[in-house]
Amino acid sequence: MAMNTQGRPSRPLHTHDAGAYTDTFSGSRGLDQAEPLIFERGRVDVTGVDLPEPTGAALRIGGLERTAEIGLPGLAEPETMRHYVRLSRKNYAIDLGLYPLGSCTMKHNPRLNEKMARLPGFGDIHPLQPQSTVQGALELIGELAHWLMVLTTTPWVAMSPKAGAHGELCGMMAIRAALDARGETGRRRVLVPESAHGTNPATAVQCGFFCDEIPADATGRVDMAAFKAKLGPDVAAIMLTNPNTCGLFERDIKEIADLIHEAGGYFYCDGANFNAIVGRVRPGDLGIDAMHINLHKTFSTPHGGGGPGSGPTVFSQALAPFVPVPYVVREGETWRLVEHEHEAEGQPFGRMVAFHGQMGMFTRALSYMMSHGSDGLRQAAEDAVLNANYVLARLRHVMTAAFDGTCMHEALFDDRFLKGTGVSTLDFAKAMIDEGYHPMTMYFPLVVHGAMLIEPTETESKASLDRFCDTLEGLALAAQAGEAERFTAAPRHAPAKRLDETRAARTPVLRWSPPEDQPQAAE
């Protein structure tokens, strides 16, 4: 028997069935600690913050004091720390491993950027301080705007949109304003490829447009014949993602731009996949009129479990007069914020948000961009494309690639390789969890059956990609060898087994309630 130097056994003494004791008395499973809600742990009379004692002076709130119990529990600081650290360990993260969510661009988040955003001169300034006291902040916004305009070769950028979808709204509202300024009340049809992100049609509708879907051709790109047939005097714009959500560059993009312009419409480009071409292709050269840039994708500001994002939107000369307030302008050595519509030179369509945009994301993105420089950004795009193509090349003999040829920054597979195995795309994805990977994007884009969209990003090493490809190869062969249960029972090694989403939607429980009040929530 193997023994260590203290005479303690260094390997298990018995090899009996481990399944006999899967339940624990504590509910925890080793490092996976069971953790109740704060409402079950905390007490409403406990606080984890030391504050001075109020004087108890008379209130001057018009007799509107909140006297009823608020019911919010507090926890002492060590308890708070432990609660959230325990919860954090139930999450997958890019810092833990490859996170191949296609179209989401989960790449390394440099901590230098976090440090820069927290400099008191950026993190601890108020948006309505006198402009003379925030010249450095306005300069940073102006500098980031400059980088974005050069990288896209466009003459203007609106910095205030709060996320990608908000940037789409910014772009489409500018298009609507431009049409209104032309007196074009009949142009309300927006052409959207069926492979588009759901935000595209949702955005178009919020601008008073309606959507008309363009089918994809056999190569996964816009069907040009169908596109041409849809052009007419009622077309306001096309919303096109490029590279598209199949991970493919739209070869006919210049012709698309020319045709939509000839037809009197505008070209909105969804810039969610700009990371594939940054530094190598400038969208302005392709004829776009507006494009949002997800700073949290291309320029690596952290996704934070679902935000915050940031969606600066670049514009062509045709749309520049309609961009919203606020924006910064440089006057000699001084930076100035234009905050009101009637101070603006053009005809802004309005204001999208309070204050000036996601400053905390601007600092992080500019730090990332300066670190890379023009040469590093170009290299990042190349490595992103190289990594995706490597995954595609290594896996296409066991998984079925959706389209022939190479791809851009993401590799798209369909579920033909699972046909007859009893394993679905969902099952396959859940088995990846057991292997220590976050699943790829599933069932999107909609143009491919059982889609699996893999975006490795440029921050993966070759060794990391090889381990990942070996794993997926193993899974694909296992599925084809009839090991369906490996997949349908997955995940087995995650903090939670498969969750009942139907139950969650049928009987929604959207908040905690005291035990005596349950069940609650509508329906």
Place this chain on the structure above:
Amino acid sequence: MRYLPLTPEDRKDMLAVIGAASVDALFDDVPEAARLKGPVDLPRRATELEVERAFTAMAGRNLSASTAPFFVGAGAYKHHVPATVDHLIQRSEFLTSYTPYQPEISQGTLQTLFEFQTQVALLTGTDVANASMYDGSTACAEAVLMACRITKRQRAVLSGNLHPHYAEATRTLAKYMDIEIEAAAAVPGGLDAVSDAITDDVACVVVQNPDVFGQVHDLGPLAEAAHAKGALLIAVFTEVVSLGLVESPGAMGADIVVGEGQSLGVGLQFGGPYVGLFACRNDRNFIRNLPGRLAGETVDADGRRGYVLTLSTREQHIRRDKATSNICTNSGLMALAFTIHMTLLGAAGLRTMARLNHERACQMADRLAALPGVEVLNSAFFNEITVRLPKPAAGVVEALAAKGVLAGVPASRLYLGKGLDDLLILAATETNTDSDLDALEAGLKEVL
């Protein structure tokens, strides 16, 4: 480049596996004329040290809130955030994860969102809340759209004392959706005439409390007036700490409550990212019309409690052009910061913090009222007041800033050309000291 792990040999080997002659070949689909031959005209890569130097220089040209007597509010407030909050939100598992689409490996994010939703509902005195919006102003705009969907009416009236940025964001979002927006004129320190504008075709009334001038109102009568016409009351707040002292909007009859959560956990950050709070009453039709993400409770295959994103048939990724909103990314990490700060405080800590804010503001109001030519306009307030000065406030604020005192927001910065030039909006919080008030008072005496 320090963030790129591939070596030149790796790239060569990988191209061989792919069967491509060069990386350029992978960009063959790009039209020839659009292929850049070399780097764009921007600086080349920089070391960490070089980036730090450049950023430190830019940051040094800003006057940070903690280095000055600071009274700026009007939608964003300076509060002390416990160090625990910033540590926890930088945990890799929170900071570098995506939207929790895979619940089995996202329970950390999902459970904190469920806690967040519950805290927001309790704070606002409502029943349910979503998993956050971008910020208070976009939450306000989305609330108006939601009210129009629920009531099937296309007209909204806004209080004139609603933060002008919120009013503008709402107008902008409604602009192309055939929704008519009407706004009453501002009445600093008083109650505006929004109540008179409620007719049978109004979907909702939007009112801020405390309002942008700091005045605290009883929303009860307005709720009654709105409900009598079949309209909804949307209550807005920009200072969430006020909910620790002032009666909750839900208890005063609001149907939808939206606001800015920045005061708890988030920090000033020059205006963003912040966190929009969005809550409403427990009504099936309301919940079906909510914008944004919702976390809900369920069980896993072992019967253990767990959480998932739910009711997603409202959302763009499922419903596309029929979605309740186009929102996708929300403000997850800021919601987490809010929740951690709220958990540290608890109701007891929040009430104390709110009291401290109010007491500082009372002291500030008394000291300003004693200055010759200065009039405090508020009869009831929380931590923010509006004063009338004997000269334009913008110049006064600039002059005080030159002395290193950040004295507040001139009303004219928000209401340009509306005749409010002599008004100054000032906030006081638990971070202000006696010497801050001394500096404000001394500065104003010199400048006025």
